[in-house]
Amino acid sequence: MLESLQSIQQLKYGNKSVLKKEKWLNYLYVTEQKNINLEQVQSLSDIGEHPVLQYTERTLQVLNRLDISLEHKQILEDVLKWSEVAKCGSHDIRMEWEKQGYPLAIHNIASAHIYADEQIKMDFSDRDLFKEEVIYTLILTHGLVGQYIRGEVRFQQMLPLSKFVHLKMFSPSAFNELLYALNQCIIEAVSPDLWEQIEEQVTEVVQSVSYGEQVNEYPFKERLERLRYGSIHKGENFQLEIQQLLSDPGIEKRLSLFFHNTDMWYVESALSEFTLEEFFKIFLLLIRSSSSLTVRQITFEPLMKELHYDYKRKKSVNLYKKRIIEAYLADLSMENLLHHALPDNQHVCLQVLAYDSAQQLVGVSFQFSKAGEKLIEFCQEAEKHPLYERAIIMLYDFFGFRKDAYDRLQNEQTYLADMNNSQDFKRKIVDYAVGDTMLDIGPGGGFLLDLLSKRHPKANIIGIDIASNVVAELEKKKQREQRKWHVIQGDALDLQSYVGTKKVDTIIFSSILHEMFSYIPFEGKKFNTKVVEQALHSSFQALNPNGRIIIRDGIMTEPKETLRHLRFKNITDVAFFERYVQDFKGRNIQYEWINERTVSLPINDCMEFLYTFTWGEEAYPHEVQEQFGYFTPSEFKEAISQTLGETAVITVFEHYLQDGYEEHLLMKVEVTDVDGKSIGLPDSTCFIVIEKKG
Template sequence: MLKSLQSIQQLKYGEKSVLQQQNWLAFLYQTEQKNVNLEQVDSLAEIEDHPVLSYTERTLQILNKLSLPQDSKHILEEVLKWCEVAKCGSASMRKIWLDAGYPLAIHNLASAQIYATAQMEKLISERNFVEEELIYTLIQTHGLIGQYIRGEARYQQLQPLAQLISLQIIPDPIMRELLIALNQCIIEAVSPTLWKNVKEKVNEVILWLITGTDDHEVPFQVRLKQLRQHAILYGEDFEKEIQRIPDFEKAEERLALFFHKVDLWYVESALSDFTLEEFIKIFLLLIRTSPSLTLGHITFEPLMRDLHYDYKGKKAVNLYKKRIIEAYLNELSVEELLYHEIPANQHVSLKIDLYDHVQFIGVTFCFSNAGEKLIEFCQEAEKDPVYERAIILLYDFFGFRKDAFDRLQNEKSYLADMNHAQNFKKKIVDYVVGDTILDIGPGGGFLLDLLSTRYPDAKVIGIDIAANVIAELERKKQREQKGWEVLQGDALDLQQYVGEGQVDTIIFSSILHEMFSYIPYEGKKFHPAVIGQALQSAFLALRPNGRIIIRDGIMTEPKNLVRNIHFRNKADIAFFNRYVHDFKGREIKYKWLDEQTVSLPINDSMEFLYTFTWGEESYPHEVQEQFGYFTPSEYKDCIQQSLGSEANIMIFEHYLQEGYEEHLLDRISLTDESQQPVRLPDSTCFIIIEKGSL
C-alpha cells in the first residue's frame, strides 16, 4: 500500500499525530472548506466533512492498483498528495497563502506553489531538483487535459507541460505513461464511466504533447459545443439551437475574441440547465460588466453553489432562482447586449467578484430583497396548496412563469406521474388505427414511445399547451433519437395545427380532466363545455373512420348514493378537513357520524380518495383537479350532443383502477348508508369513438 494511503488510514483510526509529519494531509484535513464540484454529489446535506480528502484518497487508491514502475508511482503519489491542497487549509493557513499571493481560486496553480514552498523548507542535500520540477509541473497542469476536452481550458494552458517535455529530461515513453496514469487517477476518481468515455481523447491529447505537434486551439463554435456537452447529452440539438439565436452571427466575433484568452471553471455545473441562447446572453453580459480586456480566468463556482439546493432530500436546481434569471435574460436581446445600454433590472443582476491579484473573477447572479424574499417564500411553501396558489400569483406578478401551465418546481414529478398507468396506455395502443396519430397532453412521452414502437411507419405527434413540457420532450427526442414529433398547441383548436380531416387517431389519456380543471371556459374553470369543445376539435381533425380514444376519470351513477368513510387512523382526519377546504372542483358536502366516520355523496367520497391515495407529495396539485367530471350517462350525452350522429361509440367501459383498494385497505373502511361494506366506485373510463365514413 502507498505510504500516503497508510497515513490516511492512520488518521481515520484517530491517530492525529500523523498530521504533524504529513503537512499535505494536515492541509486537506484541517479545513472548513468544502470545495466540491456539485456534479459529483446527490445531496448537499450529505456532503461529507472532508470531501477533498476523500477525493484525494480515491485518486491514490486507483494509483495503488496500477501496474507502474516504483519510481513512477512515487512521482504520481507526490502529485496526487499535493494537487488539491489549495482547496483546503485552515482559515489561518489560507490567510498566509493569500498574503503570499497564491491564487487560491485557481487551485492547480496555488497547489503547485504550496508544494514548491514545502520543498524549499528541505535541506538542499535532500532535494532532487529534476523530480521536483516534474512534480511541480504535473501539479500545475493537472486536470487541464480534461478541462481542455470539456472546452473549459485553452490548449496553451498546457504549455508548461509541453515545454518540460521538450527538455527531454524524462524519456518520452515514461512521460507518456505518467500522464496517462495521472489522468486516469484524477478522472476515474470522479467517475469510472467518465474515464471510460474520455480515455481515448485523453490519450490523443497526451500524444500531441509528447510529439510536440502544432497548436491545437479550437475554433469558438467547437469550444462552445464542448462546453454544452452535458446539455447535448440531455437532448439539446446544438446546431438547431444555434441557428435559432437572433443575431448570433453578430455576437460570434465578439465572443470568439473573448473566449480565445480566457479559461473557465465549473461552466457545465452552473450553466448546463440554461438554454444555449441564455448561455450566450450570460457571456455577453459578462463581457459588458467584467474587466474583459484583462481577464484570464472565470469561475462559475459561485453560481453553481447559489443555483443548487436540496429539494426533498436531493440536490436540485433552484428553479425559483433559475426562472428569475431566465425572465431577466428573456428581456435582453443579443443586439441590445452587443450595441446598446440596457436598463437595470430591479429584481436581478449579474454579480462579479474579483479574486486575488490575478485577472480572475467569480460569477453569479444576485437578487433584490424582494426577489430573495420571494425565493425564500417559495422554498418554504412547496407542499401547501394555499401557498402554491400564492406562489403562482407572485410568479405571474413578477413575470417569471413561462406560461399558465408552468408547474414550477413540480414539473419533473408531474411528467413522471404522467408516465404512470403504463399497462392501461398499452391497452390504448391496441385500438389505434391509421398512420397519423395525435397524443394530446403527452406528458413524459411514454405513450409516444409505445406508439412509435408499435407503429414505426406512422406519423406520431404529441401536442401540449405547456412550453416546459414541449421543451422537455424535444430534449428527450434528441437524446434518445426518437421518431415522433411534438407541437405546442391548444387541443381546443386542433385544426390550427393539423388541419381538418388529416388525422387517423387522437388520444386523450388522463388529460381531459386536466383541461376541465385548469382551462377557463366562458369565464370559469370546471366547465363541462370544455370537454365538448375538446371532442369537437378532435372530431374535426379526424379522417373518416378515424378514432378518438379516451382514458380518464369517471363518476358513478346514481349520484345520490351515499358512502361512509371510516378513518382507521385519527391523524388522517386532518387530511380530510384540509381537503374539503382546499378542493377547487366543487363544494364537498359531508357530515360526521362519529369522530372517525364521515358520510358524503359517493362521487365526493371517491374524489377525496383519489387525493388521499396520492398523499402529501401530490396534494397541492390534486386539490386543484377534479378527476371524475361525468357519469357514464352524462359522458354519452356529451359525445352525442357534441359530435352528432356521425360519431359511433365503439367501446364504453368503466372500472376501478387497480391499486386503489389495496392501498386504502389499512387506512379506511367504506360502507353504505346501512353500514354494510362496499367496494370503491369505478374510477376510470375507457372510450373509443369512431367517425363515420363519407
C-alpha cells in the same frame, strides 16, 4: 505502500501528530471547506467531513498500484499530495492565502503557489530544484488534460509542460509515461468508468504534449459541443439548435472571440440543466456584465453551489431558483443582449465576482433579491411539511412557476413518469387508433407516442402539449432514443392552427381533459365544462372523415346525490381531509361529520377526495388544484352530442374503477352506504371512442 498513504492511515487511526510533520495533510484535514465538483455527488448530505482528502487518498491509491518507475512514482506522489490543498485549509490559513494573492477559485494555480511557498521555507541544501520545478508545473497544470477534453480550457494552458522535453530534462517517452500516469490517477479516482470512457482521448492529448505535436485549439462550435456533452447525452439536439441560434452572425462573432480568450471551470456542473439558448444568453450577459477585455479565467463554481440542494436526501437542482432564472432569461432577446439596454428584473440578476484586482479571474452566479431569497428558503423548508401547502401554492403563483399550467417543480419528474404508468389502458388506446396521422394531446412522458409508433410504424405520430417543459423533455427523449414521432408546443383548443382542418385520423385525450378543465381559464373562469366542449370541437374539426377521437379520463357517478360515509382508520388522516376541503379548487365539498372519524358526503365529492388522498402529501399542492371527474356518463354523452352533432357517433363508452385504488386505500379508509354497509368505490375512469361519419 506510499508514505503519503501511510500518513493518512495513521490519521485515520487517531494519530494526529502526523499533521505537524505533513503540512499538505494538515491543510486537507483541518478545514471547514467542502470544495468539490458536485457532478459526481448523489447527495449533498452524504458528503463526508473531508471529501477532498478522501479524493486525494483515492488518487494516491491508484498511483500506489501503478507499474511505473520509482522516480516517477515519487514525483507524482508529491504532485497528488499538494494538488488539492487550495480547496481546503482552516479559515485563518485561507485568509492568509488570499492576502498573498493566491487565486483560490482556480484550485490548481493556487495549490501550485502554496506548494512553492512551502518549498521556499525549507533549507536550501535539502531542496532538489529540478524535481521541485517538475512537481510545481504538474500541480499548476493539474487536471487540464481532462478539462481540455471537456472543452473547458484551451490547449495552450498545457504548454508549460512541453519545456521539460524541449530542454531535454525528460525524453518524450519518459514524460509521456509520467503525464499519462498522473491523469490516470486524477480521473480514475473520480470514476473508474469515466477513465475507461476517455482513456483513449487522454492518451492522444498526453502524446501531443509529450512529443511536441502541433495541436490547434478546438473550433468554437466543437468546444461548445464538448461543453454540452452531458446535455447532448440527455437528448439535446445540439446540431439543430446551434444552427438556429447562430443564424445571427453577430452571436457567433461575439461568443467565439470571448471563448478564444478564456478558460472555464465547472461549466457543465452549473449549466447542463439549462437549454442551449439559455446557455448562450448567460454568456452574453457575462460579456456585458464583466470586464470582458481582461477576463481570462471564469469559474462557475458559485453558480454550481447556488443551484443545488438536497431534496429527500438526494442532490437536486433547486427548481425554485432555476425557474426564476429561466423566466429572467426568457425576457431577454438575443437582439437586446447584443445591442440594446436590458429590462430590469426585480427578482434576479447575473452576478460577476472579481477574484483579482486585474479582473482576469471571475466567478459567475445569479443574485436573487432579499425577499426572493427568503421566499425560496421558505419554499424549501415548507415542502418538507404539509402544514405549509397553501403557502407554497400561493408562492408558485407569485413567482409564476406554473408558467405552462402544469409545472410541478419537484414533483415534475414523478408526474411525467406517472403519465407513462397504467400501460394496459394505453395499449387499449393503441388498439383503437386508426389511419395515417395520429395526434396525442398532452403526451406527458411519451410512452403512448412510443406505443403508437411501434404499432403503426408507417403512421405520422405527433404529440402536442401546451407546456414548454414537457415539450423540451420529449424533444430530448426523441433525440436520445432516436424516435420517429414529432412533438410540437401548441393549444389543443385551437388544433386547426397547428395541424389544419380534416388532416388527422386519430386524436387521443389520455388523462388530459380533466387538466385542461382544471387549469385553463375559459371565458373567464377555470373548472368550466365549456373548455372540454371546445377541446372536442377543435379536435373534431381537425379530424378526417371516418377518423376517431379517443378519450380516457375521469368520470363522475350517477345519481350525483347518492351519499357515502367515509371512515378514517387512522385519526391523523382526519386532518388531511379537513385541509383538503379548504384547499380544493374545483368546487365546494359538501360534508357532515357523523363522528370524529366518519364523514358523510356526496359520492362524487368522496371520490374526488380519495384521488388526492391516494397520491399523498408530496403531490397534494398540485392535486388540490385538479378535478378528475367533471361529467357523469349521461352528461358526457350529452356534451358530445350537443358539441359535435349528428356526424359524431359514439362507438365505445365504458367506465370502470381504475386498478389499484381500493387496494391502496384498504388500510386507510372504509367506505359505506348511509346504512353502514361496506360498499365498493364507484367508477373512476371512462373510455370513449367517437367516430366521425364519412
